[in-house]
Amino acid sequence: MNNNERRNLLVFLLLFEVLGEKLWSWDPAQNHPCNIRRLSLGDEDDADDKLSTFFFPEGRVPPLFPEPLILVPSKASTRNADFRKRTAYDQILDQFPHNFTVTLSSSNALSEHRRETTLRQYIHKTVSMAVTTPDQNSSENWYLFGHTYSEEWQALTRHYELPPCQTCREDLCALSFGIGNRGSGVQWHVHGPGFSEALHGRKHWLLYPPEQKPEKFHKDQSSRQWMEFVYPQVDPKPFECTLNPGDLIYFPDEWWHATINLDPYTASISTFTTEHHLDRFRDEL
Numbered sequence: 001m002n003n004n005e006r007r008n009l010l011v012f013l014l015l016f017e018v019l020g021e022k023l024w025s026w027d028p029a030q031n032h033p034c035n036i037r038r039l040s041l042g043d044e045d046d047a048d049d050k051l052s053t054f055f056f057p058e059g060r061v062p063p064l065f066p067e068p069l070i071l072v073p074s075k076a077s078t079r080n081a082d083f084r085k086r087t088a089y090d091q092i093l094d095q096f097p098h099n100f101t102v103t104l105s106s107s108n109a110l111s112e113h114r115r116e117t118t119l120r121q122y123i124h125k126t127v128s129m130a131v132t133t134p135d136q137n138s139s140e141n142w143y144l145f146g147h148t149y150s151e152e153w154q155a156l157t158r159h160y161e162l163p164p165c166q167t168c169r170e171d172l173c174a175l176s177f178g179i180g181n182r183g184s185g186v187q188w189h190v191h192g193p194g195f196s197e198a199l200h201g202r203k204h205w206l207l208y209p210p211e212q213k214p215e216k217f218h219k220d221q222s223s224r225q226w227m228e229f230v231y232p233q234v235d236p237k238p239f240e241c242t243l244n245p246g247d248l249i250y251f252p253d254e255w256w257h258a259t260i261n262l263d264p265y266t267a268s269i270s271t272f273t274t275e276h277h278l279d280r281f282r283d284e285l
Contacts, residue, residue, distance in 0.1 A: 042074025201263030
């Protein structure tokens with residue numbers, strides 16, 4: 001390496017240390033587009049319509065609705081205020097035993113790797129001190145999501161108010177809690193329908209219809225990498241929107257979707273619904 005190359009490398013490293021995220025073209029800290037229909041749970045003016053009007057007279061999302069939706073609470077809403085308080089960064093550890101163990105999943109499309117750590121260590125080291133950048137593959141990143149069904153987790157999630165949908169009741173839903181740092185998330189994948197609610201921090205969602213597989217993604221590529229290197233060239237762009245705390249998204253059955261957490265402490269909860277074979281319990285709804 002000659003002197004010029006050495007000097008350029010030192011300048012780059014200095015810039016990286018000083019500017020950090022600013023070196024990447026897609027910055028999680030910025031605002032991002034939303035092209036998904038927004039329905040207000042109250043009287044918000046910035047929504048496209050009211051949930052109660054759009055789904056009159058039920059006022060709830062019907063089973064197997066074919067498009068994604070963003071549900072926006074009113075500014076005065078107290079919906080899940082207690083649950084958000086319990087899951088805040090400075091409160092969530094108090095909801096569990098001191099050395100409570102959690103199972104982390106790799107952030108790739110199949111979530112095919114697992115490892116265990118304590119919740120305390122995960123929050124203090126992984127979430128508080130780390131940022132997931134586009135030079136990291138999803139198979140190298142660990143994410144708390146999907147393994148939150150133990151009695152301890154259920155004791156917490158029983159305080160959660162379910163989304164406003166016609167099949168949203170305890171015996172027809174499964175809840176999954178997630179915590180990630182800025183830039184983390186899950187790569188493109190598909191599964192059944194449901195909802196996800198942002199509790200703390202912002203979370204960006206990307207979706208494509210079932211017949212439109214996202215371009216140029218590998219299962220071990222991270223969502224952050226896809227946004228940095230593929231998103232600028234894709235056409236058409238995906239459905240996308242950022243959830244702010246209190247916002248919910250409805251993701252339809254078998255739609256491709258990926259997520260990226262935008263803030264240092266991003267917590268969310270997903271509700272996986274039972275919307276097929278409704279003839280078995282339609283009279284009870």
